[in-house]
Amino acid sequence: MTLAWSRHQYAEIIFKQDVMTWLGCHRRAFEFFGGVPKKMVIDNAKCAITKACYYDPQVQRAYYEFAQGYGFIVSACPPYDPQKKGIVEAGVKYIKKNFVPLRKFRTLMDANKQIIEWVMETAGNRIHGTTKEKPLNLFTQTEQILLRALPDNPPELAAWAKVSVHGDCHVQYQKCCYSVPYQYVNQILCLRASETTVRIYQDSLLIAVHVRLFKPGTHTTIAEHLPPNAQAYLMRSPQWCLEQAKVIGENCSVVIEQLLGNNVVDYLRAVQGIIRLSKQYSPARLNAACARALRFQTINYHTLKEILKKGLEYDVFPEEQAFDALTKTYTGHAYFSRDITTLLQ
Secondary structure, three states: OOOOOOOOOOOOOOOOOHHHHHHHHHHHHHHHHHOOOEEEEOOOOOEEEEEEOOOOOOOOOHHHHHHHOOOOOEEEEEOHHHHHHHHHHHHHHHHHOOOOOOOOOOHHHHHHHHHHHHHHHHEEEEHHHHOOOOHHHHHHHHHHHHHOOOOOOOOEEEEEEEEEOOOOOOEEEOOEEEEEOHOOOOOOOEEEEEOEEEEEEEEEEEEEEEOOOOOOOOOOOOOHHHOHHHHHHOOOHHHHHHHHHHHOOHHHHHHHHHHOOOOOOOOOHHHHHHHHHHOOHHHHHHHHHHHHHOOOOOOOOOHHHHHHHHOOOOOOOOHHHHOOOOOOOOOOOOOOOOOOHHHHO
């Protein structure tokens, strides 16, 4: 950023040019100068101008809010006319030729520390080719006084994005997911992401606020945003299911503990379904059905439901009778087997 009168400049090395970086560079430049210029002449970068036009350029929404907060006017250069901002372009060439060569940087922070020192010591005290004056002298004597004062409460740095609501009632921004009310599934909403919060709007209506996430793949969910059946699922936690199983009976409690103790499959839905069977039938019948399922080591929701549906929970069916009741295929000769005694004769 180069001031037009004095040619005093602020420089910073960055690795990307997204909206948040663009706004952050502006804030640090204003703090470096100790004030805000009345007008900013900029190129048509996408982080600032969404549609370049000679007569009616469209300013990026986040940059528009930022300009309102600091009180400066955005003046976009006409397309294909870089000479309109030749002052700053010349400054970039000056840095490339006079600062970068023969320098070593340990980190990005070290590089930016060195470039600020160079601006204040070397660039600011050179005799400028156009003004024939030292930029730092012109700045301190005249231009600094004319800058707008910095606001007491600097505007929040925030980026806007359009997001779609997926079927799980979440929107995604920079690989992190945020919940919204289920009524907005499959709709396009506006998301405003600051350094600390994420706000989601439908037009001008605020519908959700979340703490900003930065680790890819993370989720933040407000239970009230989910549909009623999903809320009921979340409220019936494993601990709640264990407590309900103890009320139903000892056998049911053992079944629930074994299912929830599985380290491979999540059986929470199955456990909730088993607990629900006590309302359809009765706690006593469910407990008896669990005892039968444990006896034959077939504990799952469908087995218990079939036992209760067919009324088999009280049937006396010892293991010996169960073995005798098997088909002749397993107790007698199999279809393709031969009696070995006949082979020995």
